[in-house]
Amino acid sequence: MSFFNPKRCNRKRRGWKKVAASRQSNSWIHSQTSDPADPESIIQQHHKLNARIGMLEDFLAGRAMVEERRDQMRRNNILPPPENNLRLQARRRMSAIERRRYLAERNRGGIRFFILFCLVCGILWWLLKSGL
Numbered sequence: 001m002s003f004f005n006p007k008r009c010n011r012k013r014r015g016w017k018k019v020a021a022s023r024q025s026n027s028w029i030h031s032q033t034s035d036p037a038d039p040e041s042i043i044q045q046h047h048k049l050n051a052r053i054g055m056l057e058d059f060l061a062g063r064a065m066v067e068e069r070r071d072q073m074r075r076n077n078i079l080p081p082p083e084n085n086l087r088l089q090a091r092r093r094m095s096a097i098e099r100r101r102y103l104a105e106r107n108r109g110g111i112r113f114f115i116l117f118c119l120v121c122g123i124l125w126w127l128l129k130s131g132l
Contacts, residue, residue: 070080094102 073080
């Protein structure tokens with residue numbers, strides 16, 4: 001490795017398409033429990049859809065209630081608490097690979113700065129000692 005080595009940008013990735021494809025949860029679209037003409041499977045699908053609709057309605061009702069509470073706090077000149085997505089972004093941590101790359105880059109930058117600083121100090125000392 002050289003002192004001024006280039007950054008590795010276009011490295012080949014290892015099978016992320018397979019991992020991303022396996023993480024997609026669209027299985028409920030394609031899966032059928034049994035014959036579509038079977039009335040029990042239709043009733044079961046009906047119950048599943050009603051449960052999902054109920055979850056969405058509860059989520060939207062809770063969201064509306066939270067927004068109303070925020071507006072009321074603003075009207076009363078009270079600073080509302082931060083939203084959840086801001087807290088999640090603040091809590092996001094780097095993965096081990098990102099942390100290792102970040103620390104390696106920071107160390108290289110620190111060493112380069114120190115060597116260049118010592119070089120400038122040496123040149124200035126030499127210029128002062130030589131009387132120029």
